[in-house]
Amino acid sequence: MTLDDMVGRHGSWLEAGTNEGPVISSRIRLARNIEEYSFSDWASEDDKLLIWERASSVFESMEDSFICWGMGETSSLDKEILFERHLISQELAIKEKGCGVFVSPNECLSIMINEEDHIRIQSLQPGLNLKAAWLAADQMDDQLESELTYAFSPKLGYLTSCPSNVGTGMRASVMLHLPGLVLMEEMDPIINGISKIGLAVRGMWGEGTEAAGNMFQISNQITLGRREDEIIDHLEQIVLELIEHENNARIRLMNDRALVIEDHVARAFGVLSNARMVTSSEALNLLSTLRLGLDLDMINQFSRKEIDTLFIAIQPAHLQKLENKDLKPEERDIVRAEMLRNFMDHATENDGSD
Amino acid sequence: MKCESCQKEEATIHLTQVIDGTVKKLNLCQVCAQKNGIDLNSPISITDVLLGLGAQMQSTSPSATEFDLSCSRCQMTRTEFKKRARLGCPECYNAFMGELSSLTKAMHHSGQHMGKIPARQGNKTRITAQIAALQKELKASIIKEQYEVAANLRDKIKALKESVQSLENGESNDT
Numbered sequence: 001m002t003l004d005d006m007v008g009r010h011g012s013w014l015e016a017g018t019n020e021g022p023v024i025s026s027r028i029r030l031a032r033n034i035e036e037y038s039f040s041d042w043a044s045e046d047d048k049l050l051i052w053e054r055a056s057s058v059f060e061s062m063e064d065s066f067i068c069w070g071m072g073e074t075s076s077l078d079k080e081i082l083f084e085r086h087l088i089s090q091e092l093a094i095k096e097k098g099c100g101v102f103v104s105p106n107e108c109l110s111i112m113i114n115e116e117d118h119i120r121i122q123s124l125q126p127g128l129n130l131k132a133a134w135l136a137a138d139q140m141d142d143q144l145e146s147e148l149t150y151a152f153s154p155k156l157g158y159l160t161s162c163p164s165n166v167g168t169g170m171r172a173s174v175m176l177h178l179p180g181l182v183l184m185e186e187m188d189p190i191i192n193g194i195s196k197i198g199l200a201v202r203g204m205w206g207e208g209t210e211a212a213g214n215m216f217q218i219s220n221q222i223t224l225g226r227r228e229d230e231i232i233d234h235l236e237q238i239v240l241e242l243i244e245h246e247n248n249a250r251i252r253l254m255n256d257r258a259l260v261i262e263d264h265v266a267r268a269f270g271v272l273s274n275a276r277m278v279t280s281s282e283a284l285n286l287l288s289t290l291r292l293g294l295d296l297d298m299i300n301q302f303s304r305k306e307i308d309t310l311f312i313a314i315q316p317a318h319l320q321k322l323e324n325k326d327l328k329p330e331e332r333d334i335v336r337a338e339m340l341r342n343f344m345d346h347a348t349e350n351d352g353s354d
Numbered sequence: 355m356k357c358e359s360c361q362k363e364e365a366t367i368h369l370t371q372v373i374d375g376t377v378k379k380l381n382l383c384q385v386c387a388q389k390n391g392i393d394l395n396s397p398i399s400i401t402d403v404l405l406g407l408g409a410q411m412q413s414t415s416p417s418a419t420e421f422d423l424s425c426s427r428c429q430m431t432r433t434e435f436k437k438r439a440r441l442g443c444p445e446c447y448n449a450f451m452g453e454l455s456s457l458t459k460a461m462h463h464s465g466q467h468m469g470k471i472p473a474r475q476g477n478k479t480r481i482t483a484q485i486a487a488l489q490k491e492l493k494a495s496i497i498k499e500q501y502e503v504a505a506n507l508r509d510k511i512k513a514l515k516e517s518v519q520s521l522e523n524g525e526s527n528d529t
């Protein structure tokens with residue numbers, strides 16, 4: 001499988017169930033380091049290459065075939081695509097030789113080598129499914145550990161490059177679509193409240209990104225002193241509360257401002273069907289509105305999955321890969337508008353079919 | 355509460371930070387927080403605040419570099435660690451144990467790992483972890499005044515401690 005095959009489809013972690021509503025996906029990340037080397041950005045070039053080779057040989061011996069991208073020999077466009085698909089971090093993308101990623105064919109598992117830590121296992125699942133994501137990450141962890149001796153202290157747990165990750169080395173997160181709370185202007189107090197109970201709120205593409213398209217990632221900050229299942233249960237409980245808040249906000253919106261929401265959705269529909277130039281942030285916001293319209297049964301021409309796929313397909317690197325050439329930002333806006341118009345045309349053809 | 359920096363505006367930002375190994379609370383107004391490089395729009399990670407601010411304050415005091423501790427295995431210095439907010443190698447956790455233990459306590463409100471243990475870690479680690487978990491349960495049962503449960507837990511802990519002792523006497527079992 002190559003990236004060309006990948007851009008045309010969606011990772012199976014995007015295959016949201018039918019009742020998920022505001023939930024997009026669940027993610028578990030484990031940070032691990034090999035005992036005998038310095039942490040990645042303090043290690044010598046030779047050591048980094050050794051770490052890369054040792055990790056590679058473990059993957060070669062596994063039954064499942066993983067796809068591998070070494071950052072030294074991957075083009076910057078391909079790196080961007082991997083980033084847009086949530087398979088690598090921005091931090092890994094700027095790295096070179098000795099750093100890279102192993103990705104499972106369905107894109108649910110990706111293992112970064114020599115990012116902030118020697119090994120970063122990421123496990124993605126559609127919908128609210130942290131336990132399944134943990135299970136897959138835990139198994140991958142066992143497989144790697146059968147060949148590599150991890151840096152571990154009985155007191156501090158898994159030792160990581162940054163002390164904010166020691167202990168379990170685990171970050172559990174859930175991606176949520178919360179347009180109701182944003183429209184009701186209730187998101188700020190919620191973000192405040194959440195940060196007081198040891199959780200963090202981030203945008204769609206992680207640390208430092210803004211919450212475009214009303215997408216929010218909620219994750220644990222505390223990694224030491226709690227078991228993995230306790231961290232997961234706590235996060236899941238808060239996410240369920242957030243979903244309830246979001247659903248209540250939507251009910252209140254429909255009671256008080258139904259016409260305003262219908263107008264929003266209809267306008268998003270109109271712009272997506274007709275615009276000749278659309279920036280990615282405008283597209284994210286319009287798609288978010290469309291997704292809300294879908295959840296509220298105002299429109300029924302497409303599935304939630306199709307919209308979630310577009311969230312990624314309209315990103316700059318994906319567009320350029322599809323067009324097979326470098327595009328300037330204005331050119332991208334034109335291609336993006338074309339793609340969205342095609343999607344809307346196709347969708348309206350199906351109108352009323354079910 | 356007034357801002358601690360300008361003493362004029364109302365403090366709306368409340369931070370916890372570690373300076374020289376002690377945890378301090380800092381209350382700032384919006385303007386002063388931004389002056390200190392705290393971006394309020396992007397949710398900040400606790401470490402950014404803890405280490406970032408700590409490093410800034412440190413660099414203004416001339417005595418900071420006088421006794422610069424360093425890790426014997428990877429040679430990272432304490433100043434460097436504070437600047438980068440990342441450690442050099444696993445041994446750094448021992449080298450900088452003083453400030454790290456207050457830092458991890460401030461971040462995680464705990465100093466004891468309770469989660470997964472790698473299979474290669476051997477029996478001693480496993481039992482030590484079990485003891486730590488039981489001690490946590492013991493504390494909880496005493497608070498709830500469940501003395502029978504507590505007595506049971508105490509017995510279990512005692513038995514486990516004895517088995518650690520015997521492992522230590524015959525080290526060969528632990529490899």
Ligand SMILES: [Zn+2]
Nearest residue numbers: 357360383386
């Ligand atoms: Zn002030």
Ligand SMILES: [Zn+2]
Nearest residue numbers: 425428443446
């Ligand atoms: Zn070190």
